[in-house]
Amino acid sequence: MKAKHPLSINGMHHVSLRVRDMDKSLAFYREILGFHPKTSFLLDWTSLRDAGNRQRCLHRAC
Numbered sequence: 001m002k003a004k005h006p007l008s009i010n011g012m013h014h015v016s017l018r019v020r021d022m023d024k025s026l027a028f029y030r031e032i033l034g035f036h037p038k039t040s041f042l043l044d045w046t047s048l049r050d051a052g053n054r055q056r057c058l059h060r061a062c
Contacts, residue, residue: 012054014047014054014055014056014057015055015056015057016056016057016058016059017056017057017058017059018059018060018061019058019059019060019061020061022046022058022060025058026046026048026058029048029056029058030048033050034050034051035048035049035050035056036048036049036050038055044059044060045057045058045059045060046058
């Protein structure tokens with residue numbers, strides 16, 4: 001059996017993305033990909049989760 005590298009990736013907790021249009025991005029993640037809003041902070045950034053509890057954070061680009 002091959003030894004596992006000590007720095008190998010075995011999963012993902014969350015991904016953060018900078019977006020120009022928060023409304024369109026939220027609609028895409030909710031309506032097309034089926035993500036559900038978790039938190040929102042003055043719409044400067046929003047956290048969404050999918051059915052597997054994986055998180056995506058959308059940050060408004062400056």
